[in-house]
Amino acid sequence: MKYKFEWNDLRATVTLINVALIMIYGLSIAWFGLAVAIVGVIKDCTEKDFRWNSLIMHLSNVVLNIFFLAQIFKK
Numbered sequence: 001m002k003y004k005f006e007w008n009d010l011r012a013t014v015t016l017i018n019v020a021l022i023m024i025y026g027l028s029i030a031w032f033g034l035a036v037a038i039v040g041v042i043k044d045c046t047e048k049d050f051r052w053n054s055l056i057m058h059l060s061n062v063v064l065n066i067f068f069l070a071q072i073f074k075k
Helices: 007-025 027-046 052-074
Strands: none
Touching (some): 007 027, 007 052, 027 052
């Protein structure tokens, strides 16, 4: 079976990199994750092949990164 690249593969990789950067450099990297998640939500809502699981995944990343940013401003 031949592998077929999908945009969600790239998004998942960027999300993994975001998590690693947050662990290494701290919560301020959550701005990057928030931007990537918002782009993902926009892409999900504008695609012809709409998938709820992709939208839910990106919305949860938006919420998670907002939570991380709230932790920074809470201090």
